[in-house]
Amino acid sequence: MAALSLKIGVSDSDRTRPIASGEVAIEGVAAEVTLMGVQALFNQQLTEHTFDCCEFPLSSYLRSLERPERPYVAVPVFPSRHFRFSSVFVNTAKGIQKPADLAGKRIGVPVFDMAAAVWLRGIFQDHFGLSRTSPIYVAGGLEAARTGDEHPQFYPGHFKHEQRNDKSLAVLLAEGEIDALYTARAPSTWPSASVTRLFADPMQVELDYFSKTGIFPPMHVVAVKRKLAEANPGLTLAIFNAFAQAQKIARERLFDSAALCTMLPWQLESLLLTEQRLGKDYWPVGLAKNRATLQVIIRYMTEDGLIAKVASPEELFSGADILET
Template identity: 60%
Template sequence: MTLTIGLSRMDRVRPLADGRVRVGSPETPVDVEVSLLPTQALFNQQLVDHTFDCVELPIATFVRLMEEGDENPYVALPVFPSRHFRLSCVFVNADAGISSPADLAGRRVGVPVFDMAAAVWLRGILQDHYGLDRVAPVYVTGGLEQARAGEEHPQFYPPQFTVERRGDASLAQLLADGEIDALYTARAPSTWPSDRVTRLFERPQEEELGYFRRTGIFPPMHLVGVKRHIAEASPELIPQLYRAFRDAQDLARADLWDSTALSTMLPWQLESLRESEDLMGGDPWPMGFAANRHTVATLLDYLRRDRLIEQDFSPEEVFAGPAQDFLLAT
């Protein structure tokens, strides 16, 4: 068997690409072809052409696919290669008079992709922890850095939200020009930092750490999916792939620990790792179902309250399919 794997360019998965971690066992190895792509290009390609057998997927989009039942082409693994505290990703026009989340009520807030996990988490967190009703802003969609006539991938806009589409200018420029007041984004806009664009939270790390201490959640943005027909034909692949991703992440941490030659451009790389693990009480990147059940349940709640999904899925259902007993025991 040759299995194609598509992933973003991240240290947690690089050991799979460079061959330090193999899928399968020495007796029954699985040949893999790993491609590392820019994140949005990977998603756009996979959600249209379904290129890869095993692939990193936007987690909110995967849950939306679950409503298609047997038509959902993927089985999910409790592997979350991308996580991010998104309170650092809310940007505001410096002249808009916005100093707190409550000030966003009635304002024009840009969002490149309405159902992206960054926006889902932010709408939920800002409502539950800062009192901003998720429907209070006017949401403006468009390309982050370039004008975009269409959508990154098919979108559904629940009727309780007020949504405007701007295809004539980038959201980054609209924010700097004051045509939108704020921006929820996965990637910092090119117009920041500047005297025209600032962050909503002056010290976002403090806010994000406070959120983590209250909830225990380090929000996942993506998960790993396997094509359903492959998983059903070869269910032994599911535990093999899970263990490979786990081992790759363990190696990525070991690389950060190795100070012989720094693997990143962070001058205090090892100290940053130790500080993060101390502040977060252990492993900041937990794998497996048990350690992430509450987190997944919270995301499902946010998606329902956004009305991006209608069904009352349980976290267990997210990982339904071949080898489910193994996945739920992780």
């Protein structure tokens, strides 16, 4: 039987390269893999739906489940996770020392529904005393003035929103026209005399958060076009197995100190420290190990007003062959 031809779009990371190179095969699939920068990948997939299987922004996937056709079905592997305390930047002249100081301030957000911003709004309300609706959120391009939304955005009415298309958010922050920035990528105006991180030692704050919650926040998921998944039983399980295997290979390469696979001189020590503090299974795959974390992001999306009803973690993978993982 001929292998199923599948166009796959993913970001370039140690978790995806084994699939892109063909080192890890997807059973029954002839894969054509494209590596792209995440924002370009998401913009293309959310507007043109180029790929049959794609690394997908978790928050956008949750929103897609409220469309009648539910165009995608997710696979419970998470190519990107990130503690985002290191991704909050402030103007040094504004006297902002802690998250609660952001009440009433103007916060730049390149994409309002990006997972980084969803997690930060929820975490700061749950753990740092900042109501998600108290700041003013300013939409715009991170490094260039925006001419329009790269993919369609929805701005819930119970938030205060502004749009700035004349300057980049990086420049607005440096010039003090916004007070802070939630971002997935550090602005070009940092580090500088006018721009610093909110948390001087974000790693310690992130470790404290993990010790309280056990959450290493997922940013992306792998999604397959639902019609393809339904027409090819076993496809989502094969994709799951391949991405899980690629992740194991990534970990093994970090452990191999014969020739470092990154430019980090203490690569192995960093891995060992991470596993000591977060546990050896700190990047879990499968529904069971991620259920509690997914319940939190679902709640945050609901409280933000980005989704209208509370879904269960099982609903994220409804139609996949892997609910028991």
